[in-house]
Amino acid sequence: MAAAAAAAAASTPVKSGPVPFKDIDDGSVPEHTPKEEFSDLVTGLPCRHLSISELRLYQGFWLSAHWVPGTVVFQRRFTPRPDDVILASPPKCGTTWLKALAFAVAARGAYPPTCAGHPLRRLNPHDCIPFIEDVFAGGEEAKLDLLPSPRLMNTHLPYTLLPETVTSGGCCRVVYICRDLKDMVVSMWHFFGPSLPGLSFDDMFESVCDGTAGFGPVWDHVLTYWRASVAHPDRVLFLKYEDLLRDPAHNVRRLTKFMAQPFSAAEEAAGAVAAVVELCSFDNMKGLEVNKTGTSGAYVGYARDSFFRKGIAGDWANHMTPEMAARLDDIARDKFRGTGLTFT
Ligand code: A3P
Secondary structure, rough: OOHHHHHHHOOOOOOOOOHHHHHOOOOOOOOOOOOHHHHHHHOOEEEEEEEEEEEEOOOEEEEEHHHHHHHHHHHHHOOOOEEEOOEEEEOOOOHHHHHHHHHHHOOOOOOOOOOOOOOHHHOHHEEEEEHEEEEEEEOOHHHHOOOOOOOOOEOOOOOOHHHHHHOOOOEEEEEEEEEHHHHHHHHEHHHHHHHHOOOOOOHHHHHHHHOOOEOOOOHHHHHHHHEEEEHOOOOOEEEHHHHHHHHHHHHHHHHHHHOOOOOOOHHHHOHHHHEEEEHHOOOHHHHHHHOOOOEEEEOOOEEEEHHHOOOOOOOHHOOOOOHHHHHHHHHHHHHHOOOOOOOO
């Protein structure tokens, strides 16, 4: 089946993109960064701290101070291309998985998912797809111009903070992923906790509940994309991590259709969907040598193995009291009431 999948995928038209971001990134750092350009704007914004992390309230959301200037430049100067795909998410909600899946399906013409030389076997998904805030905060946006189309990029910004060029025109598709807020808190705690001295699980939980955790309030974040996906289903695809766990193949097909790259009958028959799912599966990704060592991320270099923890739904039960779980569920129910959005 693997050979047939490779043959079928190889028969689809080869596009020039996407190519892994790491392969076009020469490591050069520009002299002038937006950090200096917008420092007055940043210092004028409401501020709070989560341990050593400085957050600023920008257009209704708590962003890491480091990323505010980059966000402003992104909003003002980003020029989308019609076939750009932006992957969006709150932190710790399945970004890495979505990046792997989107890259695997978009690049399958050049790189069949079963091929030994697949970029996802030598690079972490975060090194294949650039994190927009990081790129702009570092003043490195010119590197995005080097990416051949179709470009894949990701952001943790809410929909309302994306550039108008992205949200108002017929340009660009956006794929969003989120998850049950309780599992998000647990995942945040394990991922960010070690770099935030003195921060307890309760502190992390409280910051999510009061809306001040990074990129929060998370319910507003989710609703910006939910509403956009309802209003413009052709432009915004809304995915849930739990749905992907339950039925990855179905959701991979949804993703490819949305990205206007549906699997052909030959690919379907050859098992290409299963091959993509397998390539990007938690066990496969976690087991790859490249994901066991080193770091990814420009501003903070996160250990690559920390992106792959448990990869399940419901781990909150091992970390929260029933009262904490009920409190967060009540917040979600209250905030999402009447919108049609549920996490069950
Ligand atoms: P847990 O901490 O609950 O295990 P993000 O990529 O947005 O940082 O989200 C990280 C979460 O996604 C972590 O959840 C991580 O284990 C999980 N994850 C990463 N890769 C995955 C994959 N291929 N399949 C399923 N879950 C994955």
